[in-house]
Amino acid sequence: MPDTPTVGRRERKKAATRQAIADAALELFLEHGFDRVSVRDVAERADVSTTTLFAHFPGKEALVFDREEAVEAQLIAAVRERPAGQDVVEALRAHALGCWVPMASDPRLRRFTELVDGTPALREYAERMWLRHADALGAAVAEALGRDMDDVACAALARFVLEIPTLARGRRNPAAAVEAVFDLLTDGWRSQEGPGGATAGADRG
Numbered sequence: 001m002p003d004t005p006t007v008g009r010r011e012r013k014k015a016a017t018r019q020a021i022a023d024a025a026l027e028l029f030l031e032h033g034f035d036r037v038s039v040r041d042v043a044e045r046a047d048v049s050t051t052t053l054f055a056h057f058p059g060k061e062a063l064v065f066d067r068e069e070a071v072e073a074q075l076i077a078a079v080r081e082r083p084a085g086q087d088v089v090e091a092l093r094a095h096a097l098g099c100w101v102p103m104a105s106d107p108r109l110r111r112f113t114e115l116v117d118g119t120p121a122l123r124e125y126a127e128r129m130w131l132r133h134a135d136a137l138g139a140a141v142a143e144a145l146g147r148d149m150d151d152v153a154c155a156a157l158a159r160f161v162l163e164i165p166t167l168a169r170g171r172r173n174p175a176a177a178v179e180a181v182f183d184l185l186t187d188g189w190r191s192q193e194g195p196g197g198a199t200a201g202a203d204r205g
């Protein structure tokens with residue numbers, strides 16, 4: 001497979017370029033505000049052409065949420081790739097504690113949140129993105145449990161789970177907040193899967 005190293009280098013270079021663009025964008029948006037920075041400004045800061053920028057990001061708002069595809073993929077993987085015998089809620093609890101809690105303690109999160117909350121275009125984009133994540137997670141849960149894709153209980157669980165980062169944000173003990181919400185979800189969710197999450201392993205084939 002002589003092409004593998006070349007492909008690997010190409011993908012690493014693309015990933016590095018994408019990250020450089022996203023980092024430049026966030027720096028500028030935090031410095032000057034989202035509305036006062038143009039796409040051309042971001043391209044110049046990242047030392048790329050605007051064509052290259054749009055090859056990596058579909059629009060200006062997407063520059064702020066550069067990790068959202070990965071975030072959604074990780075959520076779905078937490079459900080689909082959970083260990084045998086582990087129910088859906090516990091798999092999502094483990095994901096939240098491992099991925100979301102460390103981010104809740106990042107001092108940069110406050111400035112990022114202020115940027116989004118203070119910019120109408122970003123708030124609207126974030127709301128649409130949240131709904132896409134909720135739909136994708138709800139569908140993954142429904143698939144895992146052998147339910148219809150529009151199962152209301154699965155959709156509700158997905159939406160509750162996606163509210164947890166907001167509920168934990170700014171609390172002195174984010175991990176305890178995450179645990180408290182998942183304890184509540186677990187008490188209400190047991191009846192959906194049966195004692196001990198009996199259907200969790202059986203319905204994955």
